[in-house]
Amino acid sequence: MTDLPLPLHAVALLLRPDDSVAVATRDLAAGTSLTLADGAPLTVLVDVPRGHKLAVLDVAKGGQVLKYGQSIGRATAPIAAGEHIHSHNLGMDATEREHEFGTARVTPEAPADLPRTFLGYHRADGRVATRNFIGVITSVNCSASAAKMIADQFRGMAMDAYPNVDGVMAITHQSGCGLVPDSEGGQMLLRTLRGYAQHPNFGGLLVLGLGCEMIPVSSLAEGLDLPEGLLVETMTIQDSGGVRATVRAGAEKIREMLPRVNEATRTPADISHLVLGLNCGGSDGYSGITANPALGVASDMLVAAGATSVLAETPEVYGAEHLLTRRATTPEVGRKLLDRIEWWKAYTEAGEGTLDNNPSPGNKAGGLTTILEKSLGAVAKGGTAEMTAVYEYAEPITDKGFTFMDTPGYDPVSVTGLVAGGATVVCFTTGRGSVFGCKPTPSIKVATNTEMYDRMSEDMDINAGRIVDGTASLPDVGREIFEKIIAVASGEQTVSEDLDIGQEEFIPWHVGAVT
Template sequence: MTASRPAFMHLSPADTVGVALRALKSGEAALGVTLLADIPQGHKFAITAMAKGTAVVKYGQVMAVATEDIAPGAHVHSHNAAMSDSHSDQASAPGVLHAAPARTTFQGFARPDGRVGTRNYIGILASVNCSSTVCNSIAETANRLLLQHFPNIDGFAPIVHDQGCGMANQGEGFDALVRVLKGYRDHPNFGGVLIVGLGCEVNQLTLYQRSDWTEERIGIFNIQDVGGSASAVRRAMELLEPICAAANADSRSAQPVSKLVLGMQCGGSDGFSGITANPALGVASDMLVAAGGTSILSETPEIYGAEHLLIARGDAATGAKIRAMIDWWRDYTAKNGASLDNNPSPGNKKGGLTTILEKSLGAVAKGGLSPLAGAFAYAEQIRIPGFVYMDSPGYDPVAATGQVAAGANLIAFTTGRGSCFGAKPAPSIKLASNSALFRQMPEDMDIDCGVVVEEGVSLEEMGQRIYDLLLDTASGRKTKSEEFGYGDNEFVPWKIGAVL
């Protein structure tokens, strides 16, 4: 960073802290105070005295409480600031509709049920962990022997997992697994699917018979019924031939942006995430919503402390659903001897995040400013346009799996520390919150949002760049995670309940 670029930032007039945009040295002057300690990049320093027990304010919101007296210029972090319970009654603003962007179409695969795919994979779905190895073998064999004959197919994606048996056949955990698998079975990014079970499992194939697919788009069988593992692979090759022929006949055509469903994720966040990548993605989300599309925010443990900002943007029924989700998570973590403030992770803290409140205030920025149109259970089908919320853990693969199952045909993933992720069948765009990360991991990062700080690019311009990249990706441009081959191991349905 050159001397002409800002060294620090004051995000809101109400804030009691500033943020170091580069590493600052003790004795430097910043925002009217003399620093009393070295301040790492992305970390906070006090710009006013804070007595023990008083609020630490960032983004104009309470992000922590001082655990000791804090002098102006002091480094503010986990050594002198901790979780606050005084966040939930703060004033917040209603949602704001934005003008539609100029670009309102992309090139996608129209499906018979009216939805549109951004990719044209064939899904090889395991109903149970016992068929996962066979499904991996089917996908590997099909990619080696069949794919070359069907140029309009993007590949054969194994959707495998470690559930489906050793669990109750009813209740939250079982219902979540069934919703996820049905969501993938019917996903618009699949031109066809093959579902393989073992035969004796709790999660029986009878739950996954044909829905909107035509006869030639789906195949279903149990390994026990065809002679064993090797025979199952041979049987799969027979069933896949007509499925591939049907999918290969599909081609891209101009489609409205209203057919896009964007899942928004953040992982490996840092002190810049809530300043650059997340609010810039929020601008792109607002543009997508204004064009008639859908964007999904999730990760309930990572909106804790900022849920009031979302509730203010929806109607009473939606607000009640989000409050109920927060209450469920408080109870769930307590029963398991955990706390919602166990998050941020060590990497988050090294990057400058002190409490879950601070992390959440930055995380909700991904949702922009649009009104909140609805709140949904994990992996529940989302068929309404607008900005919506879906319950999920903060664990990235589980959250993204739920969003894809809910209908997301595109994923945008912000990171400040360098999280590596990609999903199938939904392409995943990686947004670096700082330019140092973008330069450090160019093989994994798709776009550099650090230029908001390093080059003074406005959030509006950065949001436009993200929006254009989303549409380009939806039209077939490969992401860095696709080029590497991510997606075969990132399908992780939420495991709730006892293993029996």
């Protein structure tokens, strides 16, 4: 008895009627008989792994391959319906995209039952924090070890008497000297450090330097628009008498801060105070189908309620930027994004690379082939709302609504920029299983597929793979992510926080010469 052909939708997802490919939802063996929606037969010609692309149409060599209704590349060899489409037969499509401005502006409407408040720490400058940390921030790498020694004294039982303080964290980095302070890279580092120093999730701050660096302690602690009530102390190792003396004195300063920082309590705040950072890492073939668009639903809900969401990772919107410029509130906003794309083209060329070097090996193993495919899935994190602003790296985020920040695609560097800009919650989608945190801001990790979620459930907060499994709808998971954002902003611990991950992930973007 011959097995009856399976309908395509039972084993693969065709995302748009005119797409050239469908995404396999299970491993497909060569010889499997399928039936397309119009009744036409389709035989799987070679094995196609779960999450990878199955050709549903013949494509001539040089022809565009469509997914999401957009080109994800050009065939480098003739492709027959039923073949596996991947790096062996799909390459970059260098066709210039047409950039329109403001032609697809959408203002999302908030559901009537949307929660309107979260429990946060109200700061004197009007911002509302989601966490209440004390930070030991270093002006230069030379003070990094001393900063960690100070922070390490405030772990475990040492914090039991201060239930309203989330911890003491060291903010260390590998720069601060050997670079030109007025250069692009020097200003970027200074902007990042100042952004953390002014972050609402810090109730107290110890600024620690060596004493002879190019970016001195004074440049961080003086002249800043620090919130009233933020406790700030400054020290240098050279003036304090060396590392041991600095650690003793620094720890004493923290002990003096703790009772006052602990006085802060959570009280209701309108969710319009939230700033949500959107990031993805370890993407796979399901990222643009499950976790990313579900996060987009949550982003639209927050924007509808008057909050802010910030998309990032400029190299991972390359090839899909035309979809974002259509959402720009003004031509100037759209052109600023295009200007950053052009900067990246020159930057990667100077480094003997190109923007289509992406995706990573892990992305490709998960089914992604070209940067176009990756980017089209990545922009889904931003939902549908109009784009109100484009920021440079670590620039203060001041506009409400859906916005964009220019960052690299490397996750710790990207999220460091978002947090420096003021993100108070981060949502991080992953298909391969990224383990990530970003103190002092909580990071919610959303899995794109159930297989990875089950294998790494202790590292994931939400399983968006249920969308492909058929056990949850896209709107349902989007609402679940939204509710998790509110709960986490109100104090619920993420899995990353429970593992105490996030201190080592502070990595400012290094640009320019080190002298």
